[in-house]
Amino acid sequence: MINKETKFLIVGLGLLGGSYAMGLKQEGYTVYGLARRQETIDYALEHNIIDQGQIEVDDFVSKADVILFGLYPTAMVKWIQKYKHLIKNHTLISDVSGVKTNIVDVIQEELNDRDIEFISCHPMAGKETSGIEYANTEMFKKANFIITPTEKNTEKAIEFCHDMAYTLHFNHIAILTIEQHDRMIAFLSQLCHVIAVSLMNTHDNSHLVEYTGDSFRDLTRIAQINENMWSELFLLNKDILLDEINQFIDSISHFRDALQSEDEDEMKRLFIQSTQRRKAFNKKDSK
């Protein structure tokens, strides 16, 4: 289990990695940091976010009991392939990846010949900004923490992740399969981003800025998007996301057809159904 002697190494001190480091150090754990740029290490040391840090990936890695990756998913896979020989036995490894398909199985396969356990997690926090300067632990307090264990994971590791999320004050901790997680993410997050981006790209709309109300602003806020991270996440989850996009296109095409044929009854039925379904999400709003 998690205890105060546990030494954490955070690989990648971006927004999430930096926030993990900050939160764990605040709780009294020893936190090491690895980053690509010396300025990031300097910033983290100056702001008391880590205990020690460096940019060289050498035997520094073997000091950790737990390694948490704050890297993009494919960068993490490459890192593990390249440096796994530096990781000591019995180290627990986890991540922050927004998609699990094509990532978790690859890493667990990679570590098959080692006594190192990889258990995948998704802290659903922080999206609009990036960089350690924005690191904060407040964002965890209203966020979900999802653990996505496979048959290769131990109960002990699942419990460790649960304790860590609890320690970091996440609002809600859940366990999902990889398939459940990636389908949930495809619908609740990725499809929403596809919609927002596609709405902004429908046609030039700059002349409409002065008339914009809350509806359009709320729908398109997430159309401001990091193109590198999101294209990677979309491609990793391609099959499920395509299925969700196609189901949505079917849904809006059905509405379009009802309007085209002036089928007022069907339009009203669709409005009533959407209103009822959305009400379930309101209850959560007021929680």
Add this chain to the structure above:
Amino acid sequence: MINKETKFLIVGLGLLGGSYAMGLKQEGYTVYGLARRQETIDYALEHNIIDQGQIEVDDFVSKADVILFGLYPTAMVKWIQKYKHLIKNHTLISDVSGVKTNIVDVIQEELNDRDIEFISCHPMAGKETSGIEYANTEMFKKANFIITPTEKNTEKAIEFCHDMAYTLHFNHIAILTIEQHDRMIAFLSQLCHVIAVSLMNTHDNSHLVEYTGDSFRDLTRIAQINENMWSELFLLNKDILLDEINQFIDSISHFRDALQSEDEDEMKRLFIQSTQRRKAFNKKDSK
């Protein structure tokens, strides 16, 4: 022009009609109210929203210099057809309709044989609630007020609407043609509602409530929708709205195709374009 002797009659004391009445009476004008239910009149009198009110449409109508309709568009057309003989000459009439096509021309045609001017306006305020109990003048302060004059309107009437919107403390007053207005509404408001409704209707999603973050909540808030009002507004603006829906379906289908063919460059181009376009709307946010 508007002056303190101007007597207003509000026909239909719902959220918008009630808020108009409240705001004009607060500014010292005489305000009469017509409603279908006596309870509405009683409420409006008790809460000092109107000076006088009744449910009978008789010569009460002839007391007004200005008549403002807070009715649904098609109900307003029918009202004017039925009761126009009760309106005295030189009365100015205006409305709050969210769509202008198939409404403004019909009413102006109807009044062609009378010395009564109809000038159409759209106060872009208040949507989630309805009923006089929710009437308030605060919502005007961050809202757009659009005047949509035709060639049949006088400069004097346009100026009157402008003064009235100013008196009611609207944030921004603009003049648009009917075509400009209905296209703007189709894209910024109606298409957003079609998207939100269609997203909620994509499939049963009730099991995902506990994982929902801000993205999905923001996109679907307006999926809670008054089926009677919105089906009427959509059908009135059918041709333009269909065009906007089809353009959006083209846009999201194009994104889907890029993902399907793993065209990462095109996906990134679309992300960058949406991010840049959305930034123009941020500036307005911080105004």
